[in-house]
Amino acid sequence: MADDDHEVVERQVGKGIEAHFDLDDAFSDGEDDYNLEFSSAAIRKHLAENPSWVGNDDREDDGETEYSSARDHDTSISTICLDGSSNSYLESRSSSPSSPPLTAEEQPDEQEVPQDFSDITLSEELSTHGHSTNGHSTSDADTQDEDASPPGDTSYPTIHIDVSRSPPSRVTMSTNTENNGEGRQEDEAVHTVSESNASSSHLPAPSHDIDIPPLPTSPSSPLPRARSPTTPTTSHRRQTYSAGPSAFQKVLSQTRPHFLPPKNRQEDQKHMADWQAMMKQSRAAEEKRRKALQERRLARELKIEQSIYTWQKEILPDWRAVHKNPNLRRLWWNGMPTKLRASLWQQAVGNALALSKDNYKNCLSRANRALSSGSFPAETLQAIEQDVLSTLPSLHIFHPGTGPLYEDLRDMLCAWVVSRADEGLGYVHGTAKIAAMILLNMKPQQGFIVMRNLLERHCMRSLYGSVAAKDDVEAYYRIFDTLLADCMPKIYFNFKQHQISPGAYLPDWLIPLFLDHLPFEACARLWDVLLLEGDSFLFRAALAVLAVLEPRLFFPDRQELLDLLRGENKAALDVAKREGRLLDGAKYDIYGVDEETLWERIDSMEEWWRESTWKRLTQRELPDL
Incomplete structure (x- = not known):
C-alpha cells in the first residue's frame, strides 16, 4: 500500500477492524485503487506484514513482547468446532508465546479458516481431507511438551458400566488424555488407537458406545486436569450396621402412634418408664404363672405314680373294668403311669387285624x-x-x-x-x-x-385312606360342624362368614393326633383317653382346642384366621421371640395352650357332651358304619 494513502488500520479487541483513509481516495477511480477485504484471513495477513500498525502503548502496558498483539486472536471470531475439537491454528499461536509472527507464506489459506458460523461443522465425524474440522495441520506440535499444551486440552472422564459385575464395582471411570505429539490415548480396557491416528493432533470422533463424549474445550475457560490419566477410579464402600438403635429409632416415640401429634420429651420419657415398669411386672407375673403350672403338673405326676398299685391290681388284669367303675374311669382320664403305657395301650387298641408277632x-x-x-x-x-x-x-x-x-x-x-x-x-x-x-x-x-x-379305626382309616374314602371324611366334617354350632355358635358363625370349613384345619390336627400343635405331655394324656373312648374323643378334644383359642378367633380377616389355626400368627410369634421362648416345640405353645388349660375345657364339656348325640350324628351321616 502506498505511503501517501494515509490509511491507518487499527485492531480493537472485540470490535473487529476499523479503516481510516482520505476522502479523496474514497472517490478515486484509478486502477491502483486498493480494495479492502475484511475477512479474517486477510486481516491476519495484513497484521503479519505490518507489525508497526499495532500501538506501542498497549504493548508497554501489558508488559509483553513486540509480537504479543499478533498472538491475541480476534475474539469476535469463533474458534470452537462442535465436534469436540478446537482451532489448532489459534491454539498453536497461543501455546508458543515466543514464536515470531507468521509470514505470508506461512499463513493459512482463506478457504481453510471458517468465514462465519455456517462453516462450523455439526457432524460428529472427522473431515475426509485428512485434517481436523478447522483444517489446520499440527505437524509442528510434535516437538512440544505436554506442559506446553493449552489449558483447554484437559481431557474428560469416560464412564464404563458393566452389568455383569457386582454393584460396588459395576461403574468404573477412566480418563482419556491427549498429548500434542502422540494424540489421544484411551484406556486399554476399552480399546487402543492405531499409530496413524496417534500422529495427528485432533481428537477422534466420539464413540457410539455407552461412553460419554468429551465436551468441547474453550481456551477462555480452562477445566482442571484429571486426577489420574490412566488409573480407573472405583468406589468400594461396604455398608456397615451399628449394633445399637438407629438415629431414627432414638427420636421415634414408642408411646404414641405416628399419625398423632408428638408428645414433648418429658411426657414421652415418663410414659416410657411407666410402660417398661408394666412390662416388667407382666414378665414377672408370667414367670410366676409358669412356676405354679409346673408345680401343679409335678404334683399331678406324683399322684399318678403313687396310684400305680391301683393300676396294677384293678386295671391291668382287665382294662374293661374301667367302663364299669366310674372311679377307675376318672383315674384313667387323669393319666396313666408311664411304665404301664406299653401294656395298657396294647390292650386298649386290641388286635382286630389278627396280626402275628412276626x-x-x-x-x-x-x-x-x-x-x-x-x-x-x-x-x-x-x-x-x-x-x-x-x-x-x-x-x-x-x-x-x-x-x-x-x-x-x-x-x-x-x-x-x-x-x-x-x-x-x-x-x-x-x-x-x-x-x-x-x-x-x-x-x-x-x-x-x-x-x-x-x-x-374308621375315622383314622378315612383320613389315611384313598380317594374313595373322601365321602366319609366329608361326613365327619359335617358332624364336627354340627357339634361346633351347638357348642360355640359365635365361632361357628364367624367361620361360616369367612368361609372356613373344618377341612381347612381339622386334618392337620387329627392325622398326627395333635402332636404337631399341642405339647407332648398334653398329647400323651389325650392318647390315653383316645384309646379308651374311641373316635368320639377326637372331636371332643378338637372342640376343646377351639375353646382355648376362642378369644383369638374373632379376627375379621380370613387369612389371619387361617394363620392362627396353623400356628403361624405373626403377632404371637413376635411376642414369643421377644420373651425368648423356643419355637421348636408345639405350634400352639405361642398361644399359651398347655395340658392344664386344655383339660379344663375338656372337663367343662362334661355336662354338655352326650354320647347319644355322637351316635345319632354318626348314624345320620354314616349309615353304613
Whole structure:
C-alpha cells in the first residue's frame, strides 16, 4: 500500500477492524485503487506484514513482547468446532508465546479458516481431507511438551458400566488424555488407537458406545486436569450396621402412634418408664404363672405314680373294668403311669387285624429287599425322610444321623408302607408322628401291631385312606360342624362368614393326633383317653382346642384366621421371640395352650357332651358304619 494513502488500520479487541483513509481516495477511480477485504484471513495477513500498525502503548502496558498483539486472536471470531475439537491454528499461536509472527507464506489459506458460523461443522465425524474440522495441520506440535499444551486440552472422564459385575464395582471411570505429539490415548480396557491416528493432533470422533463424549474445550475457560490419566477410579464402600438403635429409632416415640401429634420429651420419657415398669411386672407375673403350672403338673405326676398299685391290681388284669367303675374311669382320664403305657395301650387298641408277632419282621424284610433292589418308590422314601425331620424336633431323638431312635422309626415307616402296598395305599404325611409316639413307649415289634390296628379305626382309616374314602371324611366334617354350632355358635358363625370349613384345619390336627400343635405331655394324656373312648374323643378334644383359642378367633380377616389355626400368627410369634421362648416345640405353645388349660375345657364339656348325640350324628351321616 502506498505511503501517501494515509490509511491507518487499527485492531480493537472485540470490535473487529476499523479503516481510516482520505476522502479523496474514497472517490478515486484509478486502477491502483486498493480494495479492502475484511475477512479474517486477510486481516491476519495484513497484521503479519505490518507489525508497526499495532500501538506501542498497549504493548508497554501489558508488559509483553513486540509480537504479543499478533498472538491475541480476534475474539469476535469463533474458534470452537462442535465436534469436540478446537482451532489448532489459534491454539498453536497461543501455546508458543515466543514464536515470531507468521509470514505470508506461512499463513493459512482463506478457504481453510471458517468465514462465519455456517462453516462450523455439526457432524460428529472427522473431515475426509485428512485434517481436523478447522483444517489446520499440527505437524509442528510434535516437538512440544505436554506442559506446553493449552489449558483447554484437559481431557474428560469416560464412564464404563458393566452389568455383569457386582454393584460396588459395576461403574468404573477412566480418563482419556491427549498429548500434542502422540494424540489421544484411551484406556486399554476399552480399546487402543492405531499409530496413524496417534500422529495427528485432533481428537477422534466420539464413540457410539455407552461412553460419554468429551465436551468441547474453550481456551477462555480452562477445566482442571484429571486426577489420574490412566488409573480407573472405583468406589468400594461396604455398608456397615451399628449394633445399637438407629438415629431414627432414638427420636421415634414408642408411646404414641405416628399419625398423632408428638408428645414433648418429658411426657414421652415418663410414659416410657411407666410402660417398661408394666412390662416388667407382666414378665414377672408370667414367670410366676409358669412356676405354679409346673408345680401343679409335678404334683399331678406324683399322684399318678403313687396310684400305680391301683393300676396294677384293678386295671391291668382287665382294662374293661374301667367302663364299669366310674372311679377307675376318672383315674384313667387323669393319666396313666408311664411304665404301664406299653401294656395298657396294647390292650386298649386290641388286635382286630389278627396280626402275628412276626408281622413286623416280615414287612421289614420286604421293605429292605425293595430298598436294596431299588424298587422302593423314591418319592415315598423322600416323603418319609421329610416327615421324620419334623417329628418332635424338641426331643432330638429322631434326628437323622444323631437320634438314637431314627433307624427304628425309619424301619417302622418303611414296613408300614409295605403292609399297605397290597391295598394300593401309599404314605401319608404325619404318620411319623404317630410311629414316634408309639416308639417312645414300646418296642418296634409291639408298636407296629398297635400302629396298624389304631389306624384301622374308621375315622383314622378315612383320613389315611384313598380317594374313595373322601365321602366319609366329608361326613365327619359335617358332624364336627354340627357339634361346633351347638357348642360355640359365635365361632361357628364367624367361620361360616369367612368361609372356613373344618377341612381347612381339622386334618392337620387329627392325622398326627395333635402332636404337631399341642405339647407332648398334653398329647400323651389325650392318647390315653383316645384309646379308651374311641373316635368320639377326637372331636371332643378338637372342640376343646377351639375353646382355648376362642378369644383369638374373632379376627375379621380370613387369612389371619387361617394363620392362627396353623400356628403361624405373626403377632404371637413376635411376642414369643421377644420373651425368648423356643419355637421348636408345639405350634400352639405361642398361644399359651398347655395340658392344664386344655383339660379344663375338656372337663367343662362334661355336662354338655352326650354320647347319644355322637351316635345319632354318626348314624345320620354314616349309615353304613
